């Protein structure tokens with residue numbers, strides 16, 4: 001008999017994930033869970049594999065090995081379509097339609113309530129721009145239209161790829177407040193960033209480097225474990241540890257030279 005997936009398991013459960021892109025391994029031995037209701041930050045330098053990991057979680061990335069489960073189901077399962085919202089780095093909204101027309105269109109496709117476009121417009125602070133053509137908006141405004149589209153239907157998991165890039169500090173702060181409001185209302189947020197100072201705003205952190213997970217902890221526990229005062233220093237300490245583990249001879253020879 002098929003039992004229903006547990007509603008209290010992790011929002012995301014990744015085991016032994018390995019991904020090749022262009023014939024090269026870009027994710028290796030990734031094991032992680034994302035707790036329901038968390039605001040989890042996925043941090044790491046440009047090119048370390050953040051987007052590839054997010055794509056694997058939303059089920060649009062071909063994987064080589066391992067298992068990715070989302071809300072108890074295999075990543076990309078049709079039943080997850082309206083339960084997972086995904087915002088890519090490139091705006092996925094139509095430039096030649098107004099903001100509201102875009103949101104009405106996506107609401108229709110998703111079968112979201114008719115009142116949803118107005119609700120999400122308010123949430124991202126774009127109500128005054130409802131009638132503007134998306135193509136005439138600023139980059140930051142366009143990014144918020146993509147975010148609004150992902151909020152339609154109130155998905156349980158939101159996967160956001162660098163949602164605050166190019167936004168001014170006030171807007172960034174407003175968006176982080178929105179992320180926490182959504183989490184308090186029961187959603188789970190997985191948010192990538194290469195800006196380490198955004199880490200402190202997360203309830204959990206995944207630190208990545210060169211296709212591997214370096215750490216998975218709360219910001220506070222990470223600072224305590226590394227004896228550092230900020231996440232950037234913690235990251236550098238973890239990198240130094242990982243390098244020493246990978247090449248103990250280097251540290252030893254550095255010690256005698």
Ligand SMILES: Nc1ncnc2c1ncn2[C@@H]1O[C@H](COP(=O)(O)OP(=O)(O)OP(=O)(O)O)[C@@H](O)[C@H]1O
Pocket residue numbers: 021022026044045046047048049050051052053194
């Ligand atoms: N379509 C592709 N074909 C081949 N290799 C790719 C492709 N897309 C990405 N890669 C490679 O995969 C690796 C991981 O890329 P990915 O976009 O996941 O990193 P990222 O951490 O999200 O980077 P950024 O912060 O710059 O967006 C990089 O080395 C990149 O060059």
